[in-house]
Amino acid sequence: KAGVTQTPRYLIKTRGQQVTLSCSPISGHRSVSWYQQTPGQGLQFLFEYFSETQRNKGNFPGRFSGRQFSNSRSEMNVSTLELGDSALYLCASSPPAAGGRSYNEQFFGPGTRLTVL
Amino acid sequence: EDQVTQSPEALRLQEGESSSLNCSYTVSGLRGLFWYRQDPGKGPEFLFTLYSAGEEKEKERLKATLTKKESFLHITAPKPEDSATYLCAVQSDQTGANNLFFGTGTRLTVIP
Numbered sequence: 001k002a003g004v005t006q007t008p009r010y011l012i013k014t015r016g017q018q019v020t021l022s023c024s025p026i027s028g029h030r031s032v033s034w035y036q037q038t039p040g041q042g043l044q045f046l047f048e049y050f051s052e053t054q055r056n057k058g059n060f061p062g063r064f065s066g067r068q069f070s071n072s073r074s075e076m077n078v079s080t081l082e083l084g085d086s087a088l089y090l091c092a093s094s095p096p097a098a099g100g101r102s103y104n105e106q107f108f109g110p111g112t113r114l115t116v117l
Numbered sequence: 118e119d120q121v122t123q124s125p126e127a128l129r130l131q132e133g134e135s136s137s138l139n140c141s142y143t144v145s146g147l148r149g150l151f152w153y154r155q156d157p158g159k160g161p162e163f164l165f166t167l168y169s170a171g172e173e174k175e176k177e178r179l180k181a182t183l184t185k186k187e188s189f190l191h192i193t194a195p196k197p198e199d200s201a202t203y204l205c206a207v208q209s210d211q212t213g214a215n216n217l218f219f220g221t222g223t224r225l226t227v228i229p
Contacts, residue, residue, distance in 0.1 A: 004160075016139070031214075031215045033215050033216065033217075035217075042221045042222065043161075043204070043206075043217070043219040044215065044218055044219075045212075045216045045218070048214075048216055049214045050215070055213075055214075055215070056213045056214070056215065056216045058216070090160050090161070092160075092215075094215050094216075097214075103148075104214075104215070105149075105151060105163050105166045106151075106163070106215065106217060107163055108153075108160035108161045108163075108216075109160050110156075110159055110160045111160050113160070113171070
């Protein structure tokens with residue numbers, strides 16, 4: 001089974017621009033979560049989408065947004081980029097709940113390295 | 118508020134020298150504790166999920182255990198290829214499903 005894929009892998013933007021990152025989950029996974037990873041803050045949850053609806057949201061400003069399509073692919077958008085947005089952006093997908101559990105392990109993609117100049 | 122603390126921050130081992138990594142947590146209603154391995158420039162790779170105190174899981178040279186306050190990742194006779202950052206994360210009543218709250222990781226270096 002193919003893993004989570006993210007495009008592009010690397011991106012360089014300047015302050016004030018906007019950027020869109022894409023994520024394709026593992027086949028059959030309907031939940032997609034996004035994380036930001038920086039050396040200072042570590043891995044932080046941005047938001048989660050399930051069946052095209054945002055189901056959970058972290059503590060990030062409204063400049064960070066996302067969406068999910070009917071095929072479970074997801075995009076995240078960052079508007080008005082700031083220097084502090086430079087980070088590795090990771091997407092993770094989760095399999096359908098099993099055994100009565102609604103909490104499942106997440107499988108991560110390779111990430112998109114965003115550099116803001 | 119949920120808290121996850123990993124120790125040590127960095128660990129250097131000789132090849133074959135066994136050791137343990139610690140993940141202490143304070144959460145409201147633990148739903149799952151997860152261990153991941155991350156190599157530089159890559160996404161985290163899933164290792165284990167533990168759901169209840171007393172649970173143990175093993176994979177090759179790694180063994181994860183869980184108590185009500187902490188989890189340990191035991192590494193037996195490590196090899197240089199085990200060098201990576203090991204991340205611990207929790208899901209709780211506060212985080213909700215599919216939202217992992219991560220510790221800052223332990224950077225492991227295994228010297229040949």
